[in-house]
Amino acid sequence: MTSEKEKKRALRIYEILREKYGEQKPALNFSNPFELLIATILSAQCTDARVNVVTEKLFKKYKNPKDFLKTETEELEKDIFSTGFYRQKAKSIKACCEILAKEYDGKVPSNFEELTKLPGVGRKTASVVAGNAFGIPAVAVDTHVRRLSNLLGLADTKNPDKIEAALKELLPERTWIEISHLLASHGRAVCKARKPDCFNCVIYDYCPGKKLK
DNA sequence: CTCCCGATAT
DNA sequence: ATATCAGGAG
Incomplete structure (x- = not known):
């Protein structure tokens, strides 16, 4: 039950984060x-x-x-x-x-x-x-993705499997790998678990869960 | 739902 | 000093 409007909004959030954080690679170092x-x-x-x-x-x-x-x-x-x-x-x-x-x-x-x-x-x-x-399309739901997805209204559940399904439903396959990174990056840098910095949030306008005014 | 466990922010 | 962070298995 995912409307075009919701998909549009999700893609917009992706695009804004993509604009801010640029090309994403995993925060973990590895060479193979x-x-x-x-x-x-x-x-x-x-x-x-x-x-x-x-x-x-x-x-x-x-x-x-x-x-x-x-x-x-x-x-x-x-x-x-x-x-x-x-x-x-x-x-x-x-x-x-x-x-x-x-x-x-x-x-x-x-x-x-x-x-x-x-x-x-x-x-x-x-x-x-x-x-x-x-390079296989997949959405990794870690604690950041879970928290931000719920905050942003992209999902409404604590269950990671359901969040994964919801994001896959909302967003085109080409964005799957990156959306995890983007939400995690944003979760670490701005929308922090302990102290979200809503003042400096680029998706503030899209966030129903905003903590500050 | 509980256990597994150290690091760090407050 | 302690609350909070960060996934998987049984």
Whole structure:
């Protein structure tokens, strides 16, 4: 139940953000699909800035799934400690690498469904990898996208899967990968969770959830 | 719904 | 000192 008017409005929001923030690339540093996969797993409940600090050293030490498999879990836990949830993440990465090595010849699968089956990889992580490593249209719903989508009236639910569906319905496929980045960028820079800077918001006029006058 | 956990803003 | 931030699995 998506009217043309709503689609128009959503596209307008996209265009304004696109104008302000320009070409978007992931805030996570990576140089190949495997690195993006690992970085995105680490980014769960952790800022991208922190993940980048950790991966700078991490990717010098671990180049491929086998490198991770050669290492004791305890050592890996130390290497990723500051990203939080380090036991879970170390376990996920190990299990992930096991599968990549055995079933995918050490490569990262390039389709969404296969990605989702990997340990520690949910729809958000799978969308990030599919979109940014392989150019497959996908909408990654992280906490920023969730918050801004609701604030902007692009979605009315806390359920990430439904937000993803709503954004895909509202916006043309060519904008899918970018809209996640744009909403996240705007969420980090201006429409911050703790203290939204509505004064400096370029989409203020489109925002029913504005906090300041 | 609960557990997993450190970093940072206030 | 503590509230808030940031996803996935069971």
